[in-house]
Amino acid sequence: MYIDIHCHLTGGEYEDVGGVSAVIDRATAVGVKRIVCSGYDLDSSIEAAKLSREYEQVYFCAGFHPSELKKYNDGDLEKIRALCKDEKCIAVGEIGLDYHFDDNPSPLIQRKLFVEQLVLAHEEGLPVVLHSRDAAQETLELLQENRGLLCQGGLMHCYSYSPEMLDRFAELGLSFSFGGTSTFKNAKKVQECVQRVPAPCILSETDCPYLTPVPFRGTFPNEPKNVKYVVEQLATLRNQTTEELEKQLERNAKTLFFKLK
Secondary structure: OEEEEEOOOOOOOOHHHHHHHHHHHHHOOEEEEEEEEEEOOOOHHHHHHHHHHOOEEEEEEOOOOHHHHHHEEEHHHHHHHHHHHOOOOEEEEEEEEEEEOOOOHHHHHHHHHHHHHHHHHHHHHHOEEEEEEHHHHHHHHHHHHHHHHHOOOEEOOOOOOHHHHHHHHOOOEEEEEOOOOHHHOOOOOHHHHHOOOOHHHEOHHHHHHHHOOOOOOOOOOOOOHHHHHHHHHHHHHHHOOOHHHHHHHHHHHHHEEEOOO
């Protein structure tokens, strides 16, 4: 049983490969039993919720990605809150900080909406799915300052910071998911983190349509079916059999995301 704990299926990238239905069928055919479609703004969160109603194996997260906050309007957070009450909404996310692009919303706006969404998750009794790019220290400090809002835990998705930072995030009770970058030959830092993360805290993802793993690196769009290559790589790096790791990943996913069946 494979689980893709973080992907994006709502952006229209799959129209030329048979559509989302074909993508989900291909994932099911290789043993992907659960797919979590993450929202990144209000519209994508609504679409992810619709997919979860259409497909038994699809769950979703609802939230505002830091790079998408230009789309944010007053009242949107309450609409996200309404989505969070859906039985198949497993987390608030993806939320966080992204300082990579110059035209991203200002750090002040990002931090404000990040905290507001942490508050929302706390009030709704849900874990959070965290995005952090070029903002390791700021993300850590903000989470430390708001540690009381992490009662249900959280996931550092597509983790790519240092092993030392992993230890500090782990002190907050967070989990870590790894995707296609873990299969890249030159991703030594990520691979060291895969080896370092505690067994109860590791999860698998694709972050599709991006970051297609080896042996299909460079192919677009990535799909949830490719999570099997990620899991095989994680098992190799951790000196486990794929079957052992599959069972661990399922336990971890259902422990953190308690609404996941």
